[in-house]
Amino acid sequence: MGFLVTTLIFVAIGVIASLCARICCNRGPSTNLLHLTLIITATVCCWMMWAIVYLAQLKPLIVPVLSEGE
Template sequence: MGFAVTSLIFVVVGVIASFGAGICCNRGPSTNLLHLTLIITATVCCWMMWAIVYLAQLKPLIVPILSEGE
């Protein structure tokens, strides 16, 4: 899977989780805002961690140097 497809999956999961929290945990406007903020923050942080690892493996900064015996 490519970068764009997996990023889209993260967006879809974040939207589904936001709607799910709005339906399951409807306790008032301030609580709903807190839940929405936490879900969006968690989704963005998970996506950023995945993106950093994915891009670091795609284009590494340090190129391994093989020794003569290998």
Template sequence: MGFWSTTLIFFLAGVVASLSLRLCCNRGPSTNLFHLTLIITATVCCWMMWAIVYLAQMNPLIVPVLNGEK
């Protein structure tokens, strides 16, 4: 999977989680805002962790050394 398709999956997961929270746990404006903030923060943090690991593999800092001579 590519970078943008997985980014879209994370975005859709965040939207689904936000909508399900809104439908299932409607407790008042202050609590709803707090829960929505937690979901958005968790989604962005998970996406950033995935993106950093994914992009770090494109240009690794440690280059493998091939030993052709024995």
């Protein structure tokens, strides 16, 4: 459930940032498209970084080997 909830949080942050950029930085159609593209790209990249780290900790590729004393 943590993966889905955090994914929805990233979607909400992306939508809010897009709306804020649309309201605060309204300078023309090409500039608005550039701002929207940059916000979506940044949000997707941050989500992918979080997802890779989360899934790597969920199921690691290298299994720890316990020594005899542990």
